[in-house]
Structure formats: structure tokens, C-alpha cells
Amino acid sequence: MFKATIFVTLKDSVLDPQGVAVKGSLHSLGFVQVQDVRIGKRLEVLLDSESREQAEEQVQAMCEKLLANPVIENFAYEVEEVA
Amino acid sequence: MFKATIFVTLKDSVLDPQGVAVKGSLHSLGFVQVQDVRIGKRLEVLLDSESREQAEEQVQAMCEKLLANPVIENFAYEVEEVA
Amino acid sequence: MQLKQLVKSLPHEPTPEKIRDQALYKELGLREEEYGHIVRHLGRLPNWTEVGIYSVMWSEHCSYKHSKALLRKFPTQGPRVLQGPGEGAGVIDIGDHLAVVFKIESHNHPSAIEPFQGAATGVGGIIRDVFSMGARPVALLNSLRFGELTSPRVRYLFEHVVAGIAHYGNCIGIPTVGGEVVFDPAYDGNPLVNAMCVGILEHDKLQKGIAKGVGNPVIYVGASTGRDGIHGATFASEELNEASEEKRPAVQVGDPFMEKLLLEACMEMVDQGLLLGIQDMGAAGLTCSSAEMAAKGEHGMELNLDLVPQREKGMTPYEIMLSESQERMLLVVEKGMEEKVKAICDKWGLQSAVIGHVTGDQRYRLYFQGELVADIPVKTLVDDAPCYAPEQKVPDYYRENETICPVEQVKDVDPQEALLQVVSSVNMASKRWVYQQYDHMIRTSTAVRPGSDAAVIVIRGTDKALAMSTDGNGRYVYLDPEQGGRIAVAEAARNVVCAGAEPLGLTDCLNFGNPEKPEVYWQFAQAIEGMSAACRELETPVVGGNVSLYNETKGQAIYPTPIVGMVGLIEKREHITTQAFKAPGDVILLLGETDAELGGSELQYLVTGKISGRPPRLDLEKERNVQQTVLRAIRSGWVRSAHDLAEGGLALALAESCIDGKLGAHVSLETDLAPVVHLFSESQSRILLTVSKENVDHVRTLAEENGVACTVLGEVTDHPELTIQVNGQVVIHQPIAKLTQRWEEAIPCAMSPSSI
Amino acid sequence: MRFAVTVFPGSNCDIDAIHAIKDVLGESVTAVWHKESDLSKYDAIILPGGFSYGDYLRTGALAAHSPVMEGVREAAEKGKLVIGICNGFQILLETGLLPGAMRKNDHLQFRCSIPTLRVENNETPFTLQYREGELIQIPIAHMEGNYYCDEVTLAELKRNKQIIFRYAGENPNGSIDDIAGICNRNRNVLGMMPHPERAVCDWMGSSDGMKLFTSMLQYWKENYGAA
Numbered sequence A, B: 001m002f003k004a005t006i007f008v009t010l011k012d013s014v015l016d017p018q019g020v021a022v023k024g025s026l027h028s029l030g031f032v033q034v035q036d037v038r039i040g041k042r043l044e045v046l047l048d049s050e051s052r053e054q055a056e057e058q059v060q061a062m063c064e065k066l067l068a069n070p071v072i073e074n075f076a077y078e079v080e081e082v083a
Numbered sequence C: 001m002q003l004k005q006l007v008k009s010l011p012h013e014p015t016p017e018k019i020r021d022q023a024l025y026k027e028l029g030l031r032e033e034e035y036g037h038i039v040r041h042l043g044r045l046p047n048w049t050e051v052g053i054y055s056v057m058w059s060e061h062c063s064y065k066h067s068k069a070l071l072r073k074f075p076t077q078g079p080r081v082l083q084g085p086g087e088g089a090g091v092i093d094i095g096d097h098l099a100v101v102f103k104i105e106s107h108n109h110p111s112a113i114e115p116f117q118g119a120a121t122g123v124g125g126i127i128r129d130v131f132s133m134g135a136r137p138v139a140l141l142n143s144l145r146f147g148e149l150t151s152p153r154v155r156y157l158f159e160h161v162v163a164g165i166a167h168y169g170n171c172i173g174i175p176t177v178g179g180e181v182v183f184d185p186a187y188d189g190n191p192l193v194n195a196m197c198v199g200i201l202e203h204d205k206l207q208k209g210i211a212k213g214v215g216n217p218v219i220y221v222g223a224s225t226g227r228d229g230i231h232g233a234t235f236a237s238e239e240l241n242e243a244s245e246e247k248r249p250a251v252q253v254g255d256p257f258m259e260k261l262l263l264e265a266c267m268e269m270v271d272q273g274l275l276l277g278i279q280d281m282g283a284a285g286l287t288c289s290s291a292e293m294a295a296k297g298e299h300g301m302e303l304n305l306d307l308v309p310q311r312e313k314g315m316t317p318y319e320i321m322l323s324e325s326q327e328r329m330l331l332v333v334e335k336g337m338e339e340k341v342k343a344i345c346d347k348w349g350l351q352s353a354v355i356g357h358v359t360g361d362q363r364y365r366l367y368f369q370g371e372l373v374a375d376i377p378v379k380t381l382v383d384d385a386p387c388y389a390p391e392q393k394v395p396d397y398y399r400e401n402e403t404i405c406p407v408e409q410v411k412d413v414d415p416q417e418a419l420l421q422v423v424s425s426v427n428m429a430s431k432r433w434v435y436q437q438y439d440h441m442i443r444t445s446t447a448v449r450p451g452s453d454a455a456v457i458v459i460r461g462t463d464k465a466l467a468m469s470t471d472g473n474g475r476y477v478y479l480d481p482e483q484g485g486r487i488a489v490a491e492a493a494r495n496v497v498c499a500g501a502e503p504l505g506l507t508d509c510l511n512f513g514n515p516e517k518p519e520v521y522w523q524f525a526q527a528i529e530g531m532s533a534a535c536r537e538l539e540t541p542v543v544g545g546n547v548s549l550y551n552e553t554k555g556q557a558i559y560p561t562p563i564v565g566m567v568g569l570i571e572k573r574e575h576i577t578t579q580a581f582k583a584p585g586d587v588i589l590l591l592g593e594t595d596a597e598l599g600g601s602e603l604q605y606l607v608t609g610k611i612s613g614r615p616p617r618l619d620l621e622k623e624r625n626v627q628q629t630v631l632r633a634i635r636s637g638w639v640r641s642a643h644d645l646a647e648g649g650l651a652l653a654l655a656e657s658c659i660d661g662k663l664g665a666h667v668s669l670e671t672d673l674a675p676v677v678h679l680f681s682e683s684q685s686r687i688l689l690t691v692s693k694e695n696v697d698h699v700r701t702l703a704e705e706n707g708v709a710c711t712v713l714g715e716v717t718d719h720p721e722l723t724i725q726v727n728g729q730v731v732i733h734q735p736i737a738k739l740t741q742r743w744e745e746a747i748p749c750a751m752s753p754s755s756i
Numbered sequence D: 001m002r003f004a005v006t007v008f009p010g011s012n013c014d015i016d017a018i019h020a021i022k023d024v025l026g027e028s029v030t031a032v033w034h035k036e037s038d039l040s041k042y043d044a045i046i047l048p049g050g051f052s053y054g055d056y057l058r059t060g061a062l063a064a065h066s067p068v069m070e071g072v073r074e075a076a077e078k079g080k081l082v083i084g085i086c087n088g089f090q091i092l093l094e095t096g097l098l099p100g101a102m103r104k105n106d107h108l109q110f111r112c113s114i115p116t117l118r119v120e121n122n123e124t125p126f127t128l129q130y131r132e133g134e135l136i137q138i139p140i141a142h143m144e145g146n147y148y149c150d151e152v153t154l155a156e157l158k159r160n161k162q163i164i165f166r167y168a169g170e171n172p173n174g175s176i177d178d179i180a181g182i183c184n185r186n187r188n189v190l191g192m193m194p195h196p197e198r199a200v201c202d203w204m205g206s207s208d209g210m211k212l213f214t215s216m217l218q219y220w221k222e223n224y225g226a227a
């Protein structure tokens, strides 16, 4: 069994309205040192693949096909073997 | 300047409707090896703190106060110094 | 600051000479002769910023260079029109010192690339157009076209476009009360996403997008400027191709929360009478809004770009001016009012900045880091844009269709089988899957929710209500653009009449292919002819609209698809009428005449897989008479339900009224046509009414006076069955439950093909 | 009776709540901006629906830290009536005035419709004019109404009869135990996903929401003397 941890983040040039709003709230809570907030996703996918290579291939394909929107998002992942 | 990367994840006991739906979509795309999907958040917060300790303290406080909901979520973070 | 008067080029930008010598302007979509005009207007070579500004201002999207001449054919005046085309949205008087403000706009190209954000920002843009007139937005509608749901890409587009529309409208809190969705291979690869917004205005609050008063400050309000959507306007003026994905700059992301704040802040400024001019930054962003305000006000403008709030570092003047970042507004106020504006912005947590002032010399000057970076006679940007009248040619397919007889193609189909197919066609089926994702009840004014011919919104504080509908049938327009154009207007008017409203006027969105192709331009010109004729006959002026050309993929144009957004006034709430059958025993009447008209019909498409022949013909006088009859009957209190006959013909209209009313019907009719032809013909100018028994004669007499054919078809029953007899033979006999199930499940099933 | 309707940046059902109280119920109502923290003048507080702070991060999370929530907390402690509708319910959960949390609808779509609810407990200030078990139609409009709490909390909610409304037909969001609305132990704080303010005239599609407001009025008159 393999566990992939996938990070999907907005491309730098794309506006992150959610991050802007959270930054505002952090400021009003007194966290004035906060300069910037960007919010992305973290997905954990458990895979019953044969090998690490196969798992990585599949994760790459899933990200491209479904999990990330290539128009506005980037993705990255790590795969580890689990019991 | 410090950059905190914060991960907010659903507690294991909480059913994740989004994860379930994504798993279903992955299956129908042919990724039948997928056993489980859990979806959380990844936040990047840029902080103008004096020291790493101060930055970590602040991040811990933000998570407790705002960024995670203790009823259903756990959080973890890493802080690194950036230029 | 000592401002230099020589127009500078920035070090890393191409020099004016290089722009000329290497014809770099072509990359921005300018033609050689257009570049020549620019040089003449300036009396020198333009720098990179100036070429960029001209290129967006003279793009199809902003300048209407291929459509301006034809749009003049639309009647735009009427006794109630307070503001016709030329401002953010049209304005029509509805009495009680109130007016209705509305406009439709396309976001086709952005939605093809990023459907969720593309559709969302389309909604955001049209809302800004309405509240920049000083009106409170009260309703949204949309008109959508996609390829067929058998394609995963189309399902993706459909799902995300609907979610994007829902996201924006729901979050900002304006009900999405109506619209239409059609699936046809003609839109594969080039979906259409047209969004309409309706607002209500108190007469004395009407705002304009003009700059006046030398020395008055120009104020920027709202989101920061980033590099998103640079050249969106130019992009919207080209055909889509594989390179589009690459060429596309950062996609614009909508922030409905920010727009809600902007809306409330602007409403407060309007209430306090602070504004001299206001215009949203939509297509071509800061450039278009500021240049248009200056040109309309017969003034000039000077902007200091260093003062423009920016989200990204190191933006150049070119980027700042051409950015299409969303949720921004440009204001001109009386000198001395800056603090009041700022106080309102601060209350709503919005950033605002004075970025320049109005000048008296009709020049458009931009400063950046102390240097003059553009100096343009402002009218040349707006009034002197090029204007083209391309060649027209009657397409071959139109001639070939002359000889095709659609009746022959379908006459052997069993009517019952046809009905089952039609109710479960995704084009005819219930659109609940779509509208249940839209908050259609917020603002608690929605008296008729999505699902009837037109939506109805009540106007608080009065007994009045507004009916609204968007309509357009690309198949008819393709087969005969002139007739199709008439039908689009007539059908939209008929829909609001069926709700009990008098049609007031319309806004239109003209979605066509590449106008530089003679066949496309012919379609365009013909459709406008037909629409104009219908507008004149039905007395529904065009008070605003939008043109979207170059809707093509891989060289193939979409069906020519003009969409009409019609608004009607209901004088008394008791006149509000819906299409659902109301009570057993009510008599079903058909107004209008049925001919064998199946070209472009849903039945033809289902049977043959394509459309051909000539579409239904529309007699404008008949149309007007039918509409007036129905409106008078409703106002006399005789009508229990009214439903216009459209795609799917009489059979589908009967089925829909049964399904909605959870009642049955027994219908019996005589005809010379084959039963299936009579039942599924899409002849125009027909309306189905139900009336209680004692009012049948009243309606028949009224119809006769108006020269409208009126046939008694049968009765509403409490048997949950639809029974249709033709010439004494039962040809359709179906349980309502079965029809309902097919009709409700068509789209959900098509959207989850694996779960069937 | 004096009602307050809180207004956060992004609230958008505030006008509907005000309309229901002022024009239909005929009582006094004031819109209170989120920066005010003194609500002592009011007898009842409505946290309206909408998308406070755009619903960013988590629904209700950013609004939960507004100054006005101090006033809401005080009012709740004093036994005044507090009702959170839709986004207002989400805010009450985030503030901890009600137990549990909200997740995205199980089908992941926004859902606007008029479902049927069952009144599970009519012995509260909000429901005393309904019959127990009465079926009523109240519109919903939300993306995150999938109520969650752990088993211990659920058992407690049941034991104390804190579940006030359940979906009687199809559950539109996947909420645990078909929950549509819950109250606190003292029965003076109610959170519900459906919008009673959208069901106060027949032409709106239902007027079943009206009894919720008239119940509040009756309770207040009986307990705090006629005004």
C-alpha cells in the first residue's frame, strides 16, 4: 500500500481571494506580522499499487486529469510506502 | 522573514464528503487502486517575526484561534526562515 | 513633481521604431492600416503602452467595429426608455419613480478555458454594469450553450460553468431566477455563457459613466490590480485554437465577497449623491473605463499609475492599463468629496485611491514614475475606432435547404414514442439540476421561481412585479437567420406575456462566428434585420446588449445564436400567471394556428440527428395579436394558466403543464396533418391557456375580436394521465408519473453516465 | 419586542430577516453592524444567512471573531433569544454557542429547494406554536449544511431534546441524523440551516416559517410582560 500526499496550490500570479480575506482576519485578531496568506489543498490518497513507480505514475496522472486545474493551479506530491 | 506552512486536516473520525466524492470520480476515471482520499488544507503564511521562536508561537496561536476548527480538524506546521 | 512632456518608452519595452519596423502591433491584434490611423492620430509613432491601449480600445469587444453599423438598425427609443444603449445598462421607466435596469453580456471565451472562473467573472461583470447605473441588482439570468453531454469535456464545462454562476450569484446574494441551457454539437469546443442582470433604480439615482469638471479627482475603488486577464478583450475577439491556452495570460479569478462590499459601498455613495461619474472596470480594465468616461464627458484625463493599487510587483504601465482584474470601479467626484468617498470605502473595508484628475483638453495622459508614458487625443480611442462592413454571401447550405421537407423525415414516427423521447431529451427536460444550484429565493421577492415560462420578481412597496426571460434558438437562426431573429424576440416577449406582463424592452447578446467570413456576416446581418422587425412590431426597444463574435473552433462557427433578454411589467400581483395546470375541470384552450413546421425542431433532431429545411415562420401581426389577447385575458382575471408553445410543440407543452401542476389532461383535436406532425410542429405564435368553464366564452370572444384562432382542446383532470386523441384515435396515453420521471432524470443521468 | 439583525461583511439575508420582522411580524428591528459589541438594547438577535467574509477558510469562521459576537454571547448567557439561520447557524457553531461543525453537502453542490421538515421539539421559545411532529416547508439554500458532531454530542443532543428540526423527506445535505436545526441546553439559542424568513407569505411558496417568529413573540410576551 502506498500513501501519496499531494499539494495543490494556486499559481503565484493568480488572485487568492480566500488568502486575502484570511490575512485581513488575522490582522484584526492582532497577528499584524502576517504579510501574506495563500491557501491551497493537501490531499492524502491511499493506493493499492504494485510498486512505488506505479503509484507515482498514477498520482501524476490523477493530478493532471482531475486533482489540479492546470489553468490556475500547480501540484506537487510525495509517495511513501505504508503498511 | 519567516514562512510557515500549515496543514489542516480532518480528524480521522470525521467522514470527509469531499474525499468520498473525489475517490468516486477517481474510480470512474479508472484509478481503481485508490482506497481512500482525504482532503485538507495547506496554508502558506509569510510572517515578519523577530525570531523563529516568535514565529512558531504566533503560528500555533493562529491555528488554535482561527485556522483550524478543533471540533473536526487537526493541524501541524513547519516554519522556515526566508529571505 | 516636475512632469516631463515627452512621451517616454520604458527601457525593456520595444521602441516605437521597432514596433513599426517589426509590425509588433499585429501581435496585439491591430491591422496595418489601423496602426497607420494611430500614427496619424498621434502625429508620431506610438510607444508600447499606447499601442496596447489602442489595441484593446479598437478590439472587436470594445469598439464593435464589425457590428456598429448593423446595430444602428435596432429600434432603441420608446416612451418609457430613460437610457438606451451607450451606458453600462439600459433603463426603462416602470412608474412610481422607479425604473428597471438590465443588460446581458457574454463570457464565452474565458468560460471555454476555465469554466468555473470564466462563468463566475461573467456574472460579476454584468452585476457591476447594473449597479454602476445606480440600480440595486435584484435578479440574474443566464443563457448557456454546450456540446453534447456524451463528451466528458462537455460535462466538465457544463458542471463548472453552472457551479461558477452559482458561486458568484449565491455569494453576492442576488437570486438567479431564470435562463436556458441547450446542448448541441454546434457548440462543442465553443460553449456560450451569457449572463444577464436586472436591477431596480429610483429615478433620481441614475448614474452615468462620464468624467466632467476640470480638476475633479478620479478615484479607484476595489480590488488591487494584478496581471490577470491582460488582453482579455483582444482574446475575446479572436477564434479559439490550440494556442489559446498558451496565449492566455493569468486567468481572472472572481471574488464575489469583494463585489458585495463594492456593491454596498457604491449604493451608499449613490444614496448620498456623491458621484459625478461611475464606470466599472470590465473588459480592457482601467483603459476602457477611464477613456470612455473622459470621451463621453468631453473632457480629458490624467492618471498617475504609481497610485493605482497593485497586487503584483514591478507592473509596467502597459500591464496596469490592460489588466482585467475583477471587482474594480472608477469614480469621478466633485473636488472636496474625496474624504467622504474614502470614509464609505473604509467602512466596507475596501481600498480606494485618488489616481488622477479630469482635465479640460480632451487628452488622455498617463504618468509612471514621474514620466509621461502616454498622451493620446481621447476621442480617437472611442469615437474614431475603425468600422468595417465586410462582404456578405448567402451560404450554400441555405439554398440547399430550400428543397428539404422535414415532415417527410418524421411523419412515420409513433406520437407516443416521440413524446417519451422528447420529454427525456436533455434539451427539453427539466433544468432542475441547474437551477437548484442557484439561490433563486434570496431577497424574498421571487414570486415565480425557475421552471415556468418567465421568472417573476415582485417590487417591494408597490403592487407591481417584473417578469423576465432569456431566449434564443440557434437552430432556427442557422436555418433562416431573418426568421430566427424574429422568433428570438417574439418568443422572449411571449414568455413574459404568459407570466401576465407587458413586455417593456430587451437586451440582446449576439453570439456569432467570425464576421470576416461572408456567410457568417450574412447570418449576422439577417438576424439583426429579423430582430429589429420584431422589436418594432412588438414595441420592445433594444436598450442595451453585447456582441460576441469569433465563436469558432477549428474553423467551424457555432450556430448563429442571438439571445434576447426580455423584461416585462406586471401591473398587479394578482395577474401573475404560471404554466402549471391549476384545477381539474379547467378548460384547455389553444390560441394560434398549427402548420406542418418541423425544420429545426426537436423532433427532427431526435429522429434524424441533425436539422435541415426551413424553420417555422413568424407572422409579426399574428404574434402581436396573440400576445395582446393573452395579456387582456389575464388582466380580466380569466386565465388560470398560460404556457407558450415552443420547442417540442403542443405535446410537450401539455406534458409540462401537467407535470408542473401534478394534474392530468384529456385532449381531443381534429387536424388534416399527421398526428405526430400536428403534435410536434413548432409553429409560432401559439399559447396554451386554461380557464375555468364559465370564462371560456369570454376568452373565445376576445380572441375572435383580435382575429386570433382559439380552439378548445380538452380539460384538466385529476386522473394522473395525459391522454391525447387525434381525429377520434387515442395517440398518446401516458401516466404523468412516468413523464415526470423521464423529464426529471434526463440531465442527472446524462451527468453521471457511469451510474446508469 | 426589539429584534437585532447582525450584519457582517458578506451577510446577504439580513434584508430578508428585517423584512420578515418589520413588515410581516410587525415588530421593531435594527440592523447591527458587526463592529458593535453592545446588544443590551435588544430582546432577540437574528444572525442572518449569507456569506460572511465570503465563507472563506470555513463558513462562519471569520465572522465568529467579530466584536458583535461578544454581544451575542452575552445575550445568550442572559437567556435572550438568539437564532442563527444558515450562515448564522455556521457562525454559532464556530463560536461554540452550539455544539458540532459544518461540512460541505455530501453531493458537493449548492442546494436551493423547499424541503419538508419535522418539528421534533415544540417546547422551545422558537417552536411553541408548532405541533410536535408537524411537517412544515421551509426553503434551504446552502453549500455547507452537512451538520456533524461526534457520537457523545449526538447522544447528548437527543437526551436533552436539542434537535429541533429534522429533514422529513430526502436529506438535502447528508447531515448526521437528518438534523436541520438544533438548540442549546437552555433552549434560547437556535441554529438552523433552513430559512424561516423566506417562508412568511404564501406567494413565497410557503408561510410555514411565520410561526417561528410568532412563537418568539409569544414567548417574550409571556415571560417579559407585554410591551
Ligand SMILES: Nc1ncnc2c1ncn2[C@@H]1O[C@H](COP(=O)(O)OP(=O)(O)O)[C@@H](O)[C@H]1O
Binding pocket: C061, C062, C071, C074, C084, C085, C086, C087, C088, C089, C105, C129, C282, C283, C508, C509, C510, C542, C543, C544, C545, C546, C547
Ligand atoms: N447587440 C447590441 N444591441 C444593442 N446595443 C448593444 C449591443 N451590443 C452592444 N450594445 C451597446 O453598445 C454599448 C457599448 O457596449 P460596451 O462598451 O461593450 O459595454 P460593456 O463595456 O458593458 O461591454 C453598450 O451600451 C451596449 O448596450
Ligand SMILES: [Mg+2]
Binding pocket: C087, C088, C129, C282
Ligand atoms: Mg460596461
